[in-house]
Structure formats: structure tokens, C-alpha cells
Amino acid sequence: MLGGNEVKAPRGTQDLLPGVSEKWQYVEEKLKEISSNYHYKEIRTPIFEHTELFQRGVGDTTDIVQKEMYTFLDKGDRSITLRPEGTASVVRSFVEHKLFGLPNQPTKLFYIGPMFRYERPQQGRMRQFVQFGVEALGSADPAIDAEVISLAMHAYQSLGLRSLKLVLNSLGDQESRESHRQALVDHFTPVKDELCDDCQQRLEKNPLRVLDCKKDREHPKMQDAPSILSYLNEVSRSYFDKVKAYLNAMGIDYEVDPNLVRGLDYYNHTAFEIMSDAEGFGAITTLSGGGRYNGLVQDLGGPETPGIGFAMSIERLLMALEAENVALPIDERLDCYVVSLGEEASLKAAAIVNDLRQAGIQADKDYQGKKFKGQFKTADRLAAKYVLVLGDDELANEQISVKNMETGDQESVALANLTEHLQALL
Template sequence: MAKIQIPRGTQDVMPGQVELWHYIEQKMRELCHRYNYGEIRTPIFESTDLFLRGVGETTDVVQKEVYSLAWIKDKQTKELTLGETQQEGLTLRPENTAGVVRSYVENKLYGAANQPTKWYYIGPMFRHERPQAGRFRQFTQFGVEAIGSADPAIDAEVISIAIRLYEELGIKGLSVELNSVGTLEDRARHRTHLMAFLENVRHDLCPDCQERMDRNPLRVLDCKVEKCKTLTKDAPSILEHLSEESAAHFQAVQDYLAAIGIPFTINPRMVRGLDYYTQTAFEIKMAEIGAVETLCGGGRYNGLVADLGGEDMPGIGFALSIERLLLALEKQGIALPVETGIDCFIVVQTEQAKATAFKLLDQLRQAGVTAEMDYLGRKMKAQLKASDRLQAKFTAIIGESELANGTVVLKEMATGEQRELPLGELAGAIRK
């Protein structure tokens, strides 16, 4: 019988690796607490219509990458075409901004006294795309959302959260690329000039860009195909068509970033891949990460709350992949200070001592000591080797004489020093 293997584009995070995840996630939680962002947890799957309306029907994410599920009704699976599935079904979340905004609207947070609403999330996302280094079909995102303020200072705050996280983890060589994609009115003015330019090169563009021209021509400027980059290098910039208000907002974001010492470059071609972005858009990159250099991306999404049925409230956020963050740490040779090993391994010399050892093991654990014992009936020498493999700080040995005396021999593994003490004093001695 053939082995059942892990689905392509997914991974098992094993003991020995998962501790790095715990460390990073704790850093994220601590950082967000300092910035006064609370955690939100939304469902892994949502109505497909949420992503059609929120992320955008014209995006590559919705067109090519979503995992949609058949609609389940009365315990019977209704047969649906792909189009019907998108209209009526459920979709594994490809990103979480839409879900967070849906929750914000559904719980009427726009009426809350404390504004803006500041949330963060950590959780799995799903996209059907070609797996490569730092890119999976199931991946974990950390993101923040600030909803309810149009102040450019909060744009700078959101960017700073991502930068400070990378800095606190020791990552070097970061660059912030900044752009404004303007308001809907700004983009309408720009679209007229951009389409006039693109029509002259339409048939030389890649097939994806030819489709984007009709759906969302601004995204042609973000194409990664070298030929398309060359053909569009002189295309009209969105920055040339910003309203006075949008231009002032963009300049203020730059001023706030400069005030807190975060360097950036302006990239007028960077538009991001989701339709909900307005005004500020940004990416954080690391040149040496490999084929995928973008570590983080985000931007402002004024209008999304209203599109999903709420009052018209501005918002801004970002998301980053923890898998890609781990790849960056690996590329730069950064070892996180993750604790390994256990406090104590109990070695049993005789079968008669096992019940006492098991009771002692429970007492140690209740006292806050990480402890383990042998469950394979191994000889004393093999148990000591197991203690070494688990990187135990102490080994507690119980034999015939210790059992008779109600004592235990405690050995400190780093020094080899050992002493005999009453069973009831073991936990306190280890904690010291």
C-alpha cells in the first residue's frame, strides 16, 4: 500500500523547530501589546463572497489561488460549478484583512468609544500557488490592522511595527519601499493616461498583463516579467495624478517615518496585488533572501469597511509570512535564544523504584520543573544517555538504597557534582 504523504506546498513543524515559532510569536505578541494592539482570531474559512468583494474579483489571488469549498446544505453536498462555488460557497482564507474587517463590521466596532480599533492576528492562510523557498500553499501570517483613523501618523506606526519586529529579531539589510496608489478618483484620472500608453504595447506584454489591462491596468506596473518591466518603464506614474489631499497625506507619511528614523525609498511602480488598497502602499524587502525578496507588505484600505456593509471608516494594515521570516533568519545566520533541554531526568535503577519515581515525576511537574523519566525499561546506562540527549540540567537517580532511605541522588550535569537529599527537597533544589 502506498504511503500517504503530506500535501504539496505544506510542511510539518516538528519539535526542535516549533520552539523558534513560539519565540517569534511571543515577540509579536509583546510588540503588539506595547503598541496597544489586541489579538483577534477569525475563522479559517469564510464566505467566498467576502473575498470576491473584499480582495477583488480581478486579483490573481481570487482568480487563480483560492481554495473554495462546495456549499454544504442539509448534510448533503450540492454539486456546483466553479462559478457557483464562488458565488455560494466557502473559501479557505487567502489573507485575513477581509475577515478582520468583516468582524469589525459584524460586531459594529465603528460605534465603539475607543478609536481607532487596533488588532493583530497570527494564523494559517491558504493559496494555491507554486511552492518555492519561503512560499507555501499553507502558510502562517502575522498581521496588524488599524481601523478608524485617516491620520498619516498611523500609517507610519503600522510600518514601524513591522520594522521594529525585524530589528528586534536581529535582521539586517532591510529596505522599505513606499508608494501612494491614490484614491479611486486619483486612479480614474491616472487610468486614462495609463491605458493610452499601454495600448501601444499591449500585444508585446505577457498574457497576464494583457488581461490585467482590461481588469486593473495599474497592476501591469507591478509585473515581475523583465520584458514587461522594460516596455512599461516610461509609463505614467500614479504619483503624477494624485489629488492635493492624497499628495499631502503621502508627504506626511514620509515625514513621520523620517522623524522616527525609518529610511525608505519611493517606488511608484509598487502597487500590491489586492484591489482594496488606497493611498499608502508599502513593502519591506531583504536583498539576500533569494527568489522571494519581499518580507512584508501592506497599505491603506479606505473604503473596504463600507464595501463590506459598515460605516465608511478608513483602515491600514500589513501582513508578513512567518515562514519567510524564518528563511531570512536562516539566510543571515541568526540563532534565536531559544531554550532547549529539560530541567531533570529521573533514572530508575530497579523496577521496585519505578512507582516512587513516577510519583516524584508528577511532583516535579506540579512544582514547575520540566521533567522526564524512562518508559522503555532501559538499563541505567541507556537512561543516562537518554538524559544527555534531552539536554537535562540535572539527573535524579533512585536505586535500592535511595528507595529504602526515602532519598534521591541529584547530579548536576554541567559540573558532574552530585549529592543525596530527601525526596521532598528535590524540586526546591532544582529550582534554586
């Protein structure tokens, strides 16, 4: 918002400043490393897509499509939307580039990047937020459901989170869902007028979404709503049992919650959420969620292809780390700082810093014309591991003084050997 001469970031967005951005970098690198260990490859899709993709892919009855999308007409009068989630874009790319034709299947992908939803900003819920997610396309094996869940749990645990709860449900196949859908309609229709406006519409278009309502969650009819688990046919029940068997084999704890539904239209069979039990984490405990979506590839013009995936918010992950007082192992100290006295020494210092950087050593120097004492203070503030001192005497002898700031030990090193010497020390 523009006020006077001051320009501020738009509501629901944030600047990640140095000191915070390092945490993001650490977490993102860790997530990429874990994805690689599970043999998932990175995919990068556009930040904006044709609006129709999300109407078809996410579903017309969802809150995302109905209320939360940033949609606008471009200069060619085409309707464009900033992506509100990652799965639809990944599946669109999978279909467009015919990845289903590759010899190695399933296609295992991960993404990380900003998403956009017009929501009321609150702690851990922004209008621009960063999501990490994985998608496995091309396998109907319950083992891959367990693998995807395992990757999500492993990601949180490897970053140091302990207060985690995995909640699981089955939404069944098409036949099971149809039976359950009718049971929900029969259950809620007598009290339809008591439900919120959104739920009255959902009851006609997508009754499963009524169970996900935040406004009506205390309504008596919610407590005894028909459970999807009572309507699973033999195929769906067997599938769910196998997913649980794989999780048991991997030693992954979970609890089954028949009321767990995901907010997007494309889910079937396995649905799951991972929550934080940490004290002080906040009212919204969900860290990530996902599930199986066997019809989405066909909906977007591809061949019949099963898929499963999940997405996690990096903001909420960092909040959970904070709630559990997990300190990330980030070394913010500077390798070395060059202190120079005199014009000639300053020239040489610039060359030394440049050479060290080329050799992969983190180095810096003074750029504000500070005196000797001021340069040392800067080195101290930057927590430099080594301070290199260069004056007229050192220049004349082609030497430089190297001081270990932790021990206070100091030694003279030939300028010609400096890079090798520091590489050995560091």
C-alpha cells in the same frame, strides 16, 4: 498523494517537526509580545469564509481571486473558500460585530494563522502558509500609517534581522487614482497586443495591476510608465508627505518607489513593502507588505471607516533569519531527568516527575525499561541540566541524588525538599 501504502502530505504543505516547531513558537510569541507593546489585540477568524467575502473584499481582478483560491461547495450548496489572506476576514468581523461602535478608536488588531493559495510551490511560498498581520481601523491620521510600518520593522529587527529595506509609495485617493488610471490606459493601449493575456484583461479592469506583472516586467513600456506620484492631487501629496515626516521623526529609513503597487484592489494612499537584502535569500526578496484601504469597510457593508494594515509570512521570516545566520535563543535542554533502579524506585520516580511538572519544572523519566547506564545516556541526549538518581538506598533514607550535568557536582537532597531545592537551582 497516495502511492502504494505510503501516505504523504499534500504538495505545498509541510510538517513542522520538533526541533523546528520551537523556532515557530519563539517567533510567534515574540510577534504577539511586540503587538501587545503597540497595544494591538488578537483576533481569530474562521479558516474558511463565504467566497463572496474575498470576491468583494480582495477584488475580482486580482490573481488571488481569479487563480489561487481553494473554493468548494459545502453540503448546503454554499460556495466556501479557505481564506487566502487575513484582512478581508478581519474587516468582515469588524463590521459584523460592530467594533466601530466601541468608544476607544482606532480598533487595533493582530492575527496569526494559516492561509491557503493554490500557487506553484517554491522556496518560501507554500499552498498552506502562516501569516501574521495587523489592522488598524478607524483612523485617517498619517501617524497610524507610520505606526503600522514601525511595528513591522520593529518585529523583524527585534528578531535579529539587519539586511532590511523599506520601500514606500502613495497610491493616492480616488481622484488621483482615476487620473493615473487613464494615463496608464493611454500609455499601454498602443502595445496592448504585446502584453500577456492577464495584462490585456487588467488594462480594462484594473490598469494599476499591469505594473505588478511578473511576465511583462522587462517590456520597454514598463520602464517609462506614468508614475502615480505625478498624478497625486494636493490632498494625497500632503498625506504622503506627513507619513514620510512621521517615519523621519521615528528614525525609520525608507526609499520611495513609484512603481510599487500592492496586488489587492482595496489599497489607496500609503503602500509599502519590506524586503530582505541578505545574500542568498532568493529571487523573491519581499518579506511583507501592506497599505491603507479606506473603502474596504464600506464595501463589506459597514460605515465609512479608514483602515491600514500589513501581513508577513512566517515562512519567509524564518528563511531570512537563516540567510542572515541568526540563531534564535531557544533553550532546548531538559530541566531534569529522573533515573531509577528497581520497581519501587520506578513507582516513586513517576510520582516525583509528576510533582515536579505540577510545580512548573520540566521533567522526564525512562519509559522503556532501560538499565541504569541506558537511562544516563538518554539524560545526556536530552541535554538534561540535572539528573536525579533514585535507588533502594536513596529510598530507604528518603533521599535522592541530584547531579549537575554541567559541573559534575553531586549532592543528596531530602525527597521532601526536592521541589523547592530544584526551583532554587533552576
